[in-house]
Amino acid sequence: MGGACVHTIASMQTQHPTTHQRPPVAPAADGGPQGARRLFQLEEAGQPTLALQVQQGAAPPDPGDVVYVHGSTFGADLSVFHRFGGDSWADALNSAGLTVWGFDWAGYGHSGRYPRDSTEAVGRMADVLPQLHRVIAAVRARNGDRPVALVAHSWGASVAACYASHHPQDVQALVLFAPIVPRSPALVPAATATLAAMLPSHYPVSIWAQYRRFVEDVPRGHPQVLDEAHFLAWSQAYLATDPDAARRSPPAVWTPAGPIADLRAWWSGEWLYEPARVQAPTLLVRGAWDSLCTDADAATLLAALGSPCKADCRIEDATHLMHLEQQRGALYRQVNTFLLEALVSTPFSPLEIS
DSSP, X not given: OOOOOOOOOOOOOOOOOXXXXXXXXXXXXXXXXXXXXXXXXXXXXXXXXXXXXXXXXXXXXXXXXXXXXXXXXXOGGGTTTOOBTTBOHHHHHHHTTOEEEXXXXXXXXXXXXXXXXXXXXXXXXXXXXXXXXXXXHHHHTTTTSXXXXXXXXXXXXXXXXXXXXXXXXXXXXXXXXXXXXXXXXXXXXXXXXXXHHHOOSEEEEEHHHHHHHHHTTSOTTSOXXXXXXHHHHHHHHHXXXXXXXXXXXXXXXXXXXXXXXXXXXXXXXXXXXXXXXXXXXXXXXXXXXXXXXXXXXXXXXXXXXXXXXXXXXXXXXXXXXXXXXXXXXXXHHHHHHHHHHHHTTOOOOOOOOO
């Protein structure tokens, strides 16, 4: 992978939503070198309240702000801010001097919930794009109105790419970690197609369902890439995000079904956005064992993106949830390398991955 990043980003004056700062959020239970994060609640009339957190490094330099965009089943606390063995992805980004912002989509984590009596899948891409706009406006209200880098996972990566295609003035760099890419219906796994056809407003996701996601793509006979003790702690934190989880059998988190509806559209061959309009320097990074973002998917997306600076990085011995696996350090290094060079508009030369 390679390329050169030469780009100019214009500033934009934004309309900023009402925000309320809450007390600091305590670090995860396993601690870590960084202090508490700050939590803001973004309120807007008629819209769900969104939880936005920020974690800053200890010292300059300050090359920019990263907004992490989570995927379809768990929020920022369980991804970018979750600490395994004392360190999180946010800590790694802070070590490069970057300020890290993480938020929860409506229906997840600390954010407001959709009405339980909804009759259609909630939280689709079209529904959440205004939420991402609110988040970025709130960040720019606090960072001198400078553009941000979006680091996004899975379904969230596709939403981030869509946002970048509509709001290039907001996005200085784009990291698409295991994005979902349109496929022919003939290539869709049967189980996923069945789930997509159901499409209630929400659906329950159990610990077992999450565990299967961590292990199902690991080749037979290969050691698992997820530490069992880490998963046990993570799974308890996951259930704690839904106060009603323990009342279900088995215990499960009530999850918006909108992303599944988007997945059905993508895997019917629809894009839902125009990738040719994405102009920000873009890194596509994925695990070699990821069945949801394969070599063919990566080639399709890279060919469609309009950015003159785009690159593909495949990391060995990793799956769709690499940010929580043993190869997460390689992911962190690749993303830091790209962001530091993209944010200062200099050529980037990615590290070799073994």
